[in-house]
Amino acid sequence: MxxxxxxxxxxxxxxxxxxxxxxxxxxxxxxxxxxxxxxxxxxxxxxxxxxxxxxxxxxxxxxxxxxxxxxxxxxxxxxxxxxxxxxxxxKAYYDKLPFDINGRKINAALEVQLDHRNMSLRAPRIMAVFKVQEEICECFRAYLRQNNFTEIHTPKILASGTEGGSELFTVNYFDHRAFLAQSPQFYKQMMVGVGFEKVFEVGHAYRAELHNTYRHLNEYVSLDAEMGFIEDETEIMDLEEGFMNYLFKHLKETCKRELEMYNIELPDEVKIPRIPLFEAQEIVYKKYGKRSPKGDLNAEGERLFSQYIKEEYGSDFVYLTKYPASKRPMYTMPDPEVEGGTKSFDLIYRGLEITTGGQRIHDYEMLVENIKKKGFKAEEFDFYTQNFKFGMPPHGGFAIGLERMTMQILGLENIREASLLPRDMKRITP
Amino acid sequence: MxxxxxxxxxxxxxxxxxxxxxxxxxxxxxxxxxxxxxxxxxxxxxxxxxxxxxxxxxxxxxxxxxxxxxxxxxxxxxxxxxxxxxxxxxKAYYDKLPFDINGRKINAALEVQLDHRNMSLRAPRIMAVFKVQEEICECFRAYLRQNNFTEIHTPKILASGTEGGSELFTVNYFDHRAFLAQSPQFYKQMMVGVGFEKVFEVGHAYRAELHNTYRHLNEYVSLDAEMGFIEDETEIMDLEEGFMNYLFKHLKETCKRELEMYNIELPDEVKIPRIPLFEAQEIVYKKYGKRSPKGDLNAEGERLFSQYIKEEYGSDFVYLTKYPASKRPMYTMPDPEVEGGTKSFDLIYRGLEITTGGQRIHDYEMLVENIKKKGFKAEEFDFYTQNFKFGMPPHGGFAIGLERMTMQILGLENIREASLLPRDMKRITP
Missing domain, CATH: 2.40.50.140 (Nucleic acid-binding proteins)
Incomplete structure (x- = not known):
């Protein structure tokens, strides 16, 4: 029945x-x-x-x-x-369960819970994380499709490293050495240029980073968007702000039970302050006495600045804008209004970066010049720059880490809690 | 403006x-x-x-x-x-375009078109393929979500090979040798078992197969579904038949222009005949004089049998059912009504297999026995079988190759035409 x-x-x-x-x-x-x-x-x-x-x-x-x-x-x-x-x-075939999942909380360390993911995921409070995660994905696609974006699927096996070539996993691909994609960045730009105009992808990204922190995974799901025919990067920020509003409204409707489990109240409206990085650095120094690394905020700075924004603007979000070119990839569009600055931004949410985005260089000659300026050989990027020879329109985009977004919405302590089966330096099982 | x-x-x-x-x-x-x-x-x-x-x-x-x-x-x-x-x-920076995309057809071989994907994708007729593909994905998700399925994202980097361990790409993962996932099979079963009950995933799958044919890719997008608390495999076939009807209705509404470009008329209703493999083999032999390999149809057999089904039933689809256990993976549920048979099926669409599915073994002891019967060591599958110790319900599922489905709907000649950036034995660029 x-x-x-x-x-x-x-x-x-x-x-x-x-x-x-x-x-x-x-x-x-x-x-x-x-x-x-x-x-x-x-x-x-x-x-x-x-x-x-x-x-x-x-x-x-x-x-x-x-x-x-x-x-x-x-x-x-x-x-x-x-x-x-x-x-x-x-039937059940066990002597003793690795831990109980039917109490108020699980009496086992996170690592043990991850070792026994076939048990820990059964706890309603843990399963709830993935209901929220599912709805984030669904919203991302629905919102972008409503805005005339096309969904794409791009290869994760690449012949060449992207964005400078470090932190790549290598794959033995028949007779070749190949790499796992760090991001669909180059391909999503290519797809804008061939005429899809606006594209998005929900797919895995791989970073062979050598740090094992609460906020890094080596395999994660990237929510990527790229949009052509823009005026400047503020359109990209508007787009993402629109997404956050769409998302929170949807989560309140579909994840009431799950948000209650985590005592989360989402705001009715998201209005994101936009503050140039150098101003943020000054504020962090003047207000908290903390110096920032050159051209960036460190993890502590992001946290302190978020605290300031919450107090001053009542917002959980803040856009840090106009990052210096020295800290951004070679494809980032310079901002003529700021010495050494670019039309790029990070989105900080509750003290943690969840997005990097901005306008990209669309002119072939300018791109080649910028690659050289960064100290790379332009020929090594031929596979990429050749896409800019045929009328690439002004464009930009952003990427959100799905697990980070999930973690921040629910206030989880470790990003591994926001992955069904996390992969880090020490873990490739279960 | x-x-x-x-x-x-x-x-x-x-x-x-x-x-x-x-x-x-x-x-x-x-x-x-x-x-x-x-x-x-x-x-x-x-x-x-x-x-x-x-x-x-x-x-x-x-x-x-x-x-x-x-x-x-x-x-x-x-x-x-x-x-x-x-x-x-x-701006444009070229002496001469690699080929024109503004004529009736592109005067270049497929390989040349794929080398210059930044040009060939501009042709409206080629871009149309990916509009149809996008809508297939969208339908797959929408249909399953309506049926209470949960979307999941499972790792593509694995510690152990699945389904017997052959045809795997290896990844250098820090100090380990790891593998790229051939399918999310084991994980989707695990997620049914932990309580998601019904799950689906749209994600990449990797096959290090050594054939370079018109119908194989080494990286492809797999549309995977798995459902718990079933009676038998006919529920899985019903589910997929329901999907095909949902899909065709949706494509007629959203892809009119694209279907016209390819002169495709989709049926108003899909009713899929279900025929045991051995009967299909007999028909292929009696009607066309072609012998089949033991326990299977070969590519020619699939084509001939599809032709027969079209003539007899007016259907582009046919389910081949009750495959012999010898040709199916160790997790396939035996069918007690057929000597050596299983509760599994293939879906053939216009002469080509686009789906494999069936009921899986859910009892731990039965699964271990079946692994041994296949000649494997049960211990080597501990990582998998341990998921069956905690009340795994009867379940089954299916997987559709997205590019194959796209190819068959539009009548394309080569699966590479149905991938934005195909990966095969000889191609990992662009």
């Missing part, structure tokens, strides 16, 4: 016959009265069982339970199921 | 002032009268220019054109623009 979702059963009238399928979340063998908490994708419901019906059941087995709904104010959701029959669908 | 799309300009009244942005598709310098065909993402429109306005313009430059709409029955779409001003946005 077709399964009913727990969420729907909880919303029904008493007296209804139901068939539920899910996992045994917890067994209460109290002698005089016996319960099972049944968990499915949508929630948890209480089943009232006889002593005999509990026999042979264990936590985390998957079962089919049929019975009749009855009211009980003490039951979660105010309704429970008087069990008529329970069948085991998926 | 904000750009108007060509498609929208073609639908407007004469006398309107418009600003268009796009690429110069073709210049007609006829002496007494001068035209430019302007191309953007949505179509082509004719601009009437003066001799002076043509000066300095070249094919494929990107431009901003402003002018007034006027009726002209001879112009494509019945309307043209009397040019007031034309500005170059993106």
């Amino acid at each position: 077709k399964k009913l979702y727990v969420k729907d059963a909880l919303a029904m009238e008493e007296g209804k016959e139901v068939v539920l399928k899910g996992w045994i979340h917890k067994i209460y063998d109290l002698g005089h009265v016996n319960f099972i908490k049944l968990r499915d994708k949508t929630g948890i419901i209480q089943l009232v069982a006889s002593k005999e019906e509990l026999e042979g059941l264990r936590n985390e087995m998957s079962v089919e339970a049929s019975g009749v709904l009855s009211k009980n104010e003490k039951a979660p959701g105010g309704i429970e199921v008087q069990l008529k029959e329970i069948k085991i669908l998926g | 904000k750009k108007l799309y060509v498609k929208d300009a073609l639908a407007m009244e004469e006398g309107k002032e418009v600003v268009l942005k796009g690429w110069i598709h073709k210049i007609y310098d006829l002496g007494h009268v001068n035209f430019i065909k302007l191309r953007d993402k949505t179509g082509i429109i004719q601009l009437v220019a003066s001799k002076e306005e043509l000066e300095g313009l070249r094919n494929e430059m990107s431009v901003e054109a402003s002018g007034v709409l006027s009726k002209n029955e001879k112009a494509p779409g019945g309307i043209e623009v009397q040019l007031k001003e034309i500005k170059i946005l993106g």
